[in-house]
Amino acid sequence: MSENQTETGKTRRAIAPKKRASATAAPARKAAAKSTAAARPRGAPRYSKDEIHAIFARFRAANPEPQGELFHTNPYTLLVAVALSAQATDVGVNKATRPLFAEVDTPEKMVALGEERLREAIKTIGLYRNKAKNVIALSQILIERFDGAVPQDREALETLPGVGRKTANVVLNIAFGQPTIAVDTHLFRLGNRIGLAPGKTPLAVELALEKIVPPEFLRHAHHWLILHGRYICKARRPECEKCLIWDLCKSPENTRRDEQKALAR
Numbered sequence: 001m002s003e004n005q006t007e008t009g010k011t012r013r014a015i016a017p018k019k020r021a022s023a024t025a026a027p028a029r030k031a032a033a034k035s036t037a038a039a040r041p042r043g044a045p046r047y048s049k050d051e052i053h054a055i056f057a058r059f060r061a062a063n064p065e066p067q068g069e070l071f072h073t074n075p076y077t078l079l080v081a082v083a084l085s086a087q088a089t090d091v092g093v094n095k096a097t098r099p100l101f102a103e104v105d106t107p108e109k110m111v112a113l114g115e116e117r118l119r120e121a122i123k124t125i126g127l128y129r130n131k132a133k134n135v136i137a138l139s140q141i142l143i144e145r146f147d148g149a150v151p152q153d154r155e156a157l158e159t160l161p162g163v164g165r166k167t168a169n170v171v172l173n174i175a176f177g178q179p180t181i182a183v184d185t186h187l188f189r190l191g192n193r194i195g196l197a198p199g200k201t202p203l204a205v206e207l208a209l210e211k212i213v214p215p216e217f218l219r220h221a222h223h224w225l226i227l228h229g230r231y232i233c234k235a236r237r238p239e240c241e242k243c244l245i246w247d248l249c250k251s252p253e254n255t256r257r258d259e260q261k262a263l264a265r
Contacts, residue, residue, distance in 0.1 A: 047196060047212070051248050055196070056217035058244045059224035066223035068174050070094065075150040075175035076142070077101045080110070080135055082170045083162045088126045096122045107139035107148050134162030152176050166202065169222075179218035181206045186229030187222060193233065194251040 047055070069090040072078035077097070085093045100121045104110050110118070119132040138160040142148055150171065151157055157168035169182035183191070183202035191197035197208035213221045232239050240246050240256035247257065 047248075047250065049214075052196075052212055053214055055245050055248055056214065056221065056224065059228070060217065060220070062244055063224065063227070066220050066227060068170065068223065071098055071101070072174075073101050073105050075171065076107060077105050078175050079138070079150050079157075079160075079163070079167070079171050082167045083135060083138070084122060084125055084131050086127070086131070086162075086167075093125055096124050107142040110139040111136060111143065131162065137161040138163065150175065152178075154180070165206075169206075173219065173222065177219065179215075179221075181209050181213075181218075181222040182226075183209075183222070184226055187225045189235060190225055190229040190233050193238070193253065194249050 068078075070078065070081040070085060071094040072081050080101075081093055081097055084097065100118075104113050113121075115132050115136045118135060119128060122128045122132060125131065141160055142150065146156070152172065154165070154168045154172060157163050157171060158165065166182045166184065169180040172178040173180045173182065181187075183206045188199075188202050188205055191199065191205040191209065197205050197212065199205040199208050209221060209225075210218075217224075228244075232242050232244075238251070238253055238255075240249075240254055243249065243256065246254060247260075249257065
């Protein structure tokens, strides 16, 4: 089951107490670390500290303050938008949420709107029925347990219906400026394709990046990598001719590097 499926399928019965969550965190991190090591074949390219610093320095120079592409007006609407974006495009989510958030921007207003009217507002988004159910449920929990505010720690966020680790990391990073790394399909592909942070699972890639990204770049690292994977290092064919880091990239799919080598002969 994918991260997105996990997030969209969660219900109240899946809410785990904090004590239980913390007890399972350490084994999960150990398993992810093993996965990262196992995913790297012998002879796989490794990047030096100087190369890694150069990669992120170039991203920062080109885009000093990268922004997420989901429309939101406050931490609550960001949380809702990210939860709705599972197995959907940011563009599609934004089309539905711009008019919605103009009227509904707090948990109290969302509960007052009700599940039926919310379904109607987001019916163009995939899995909208289950997502509407989760959004109403998480809004009720925010009111009952958190005084209507979005919590600022991952463990608390992950107790909310429809909220998994990736969603929590996005909210913590964008809404509260925490240096978390949210691994989506683009970042997962990029980490493995160029060998920067290989791993068999999103968590393995996340933990690998936490280890290698210099602290000065950590807050914006996942934005740069996601945008790079979405618009440059695309799934079907990476556009190496537009790449900022082509001369540092050690991917076997780096066509620009191969062309330069051929010209130098």
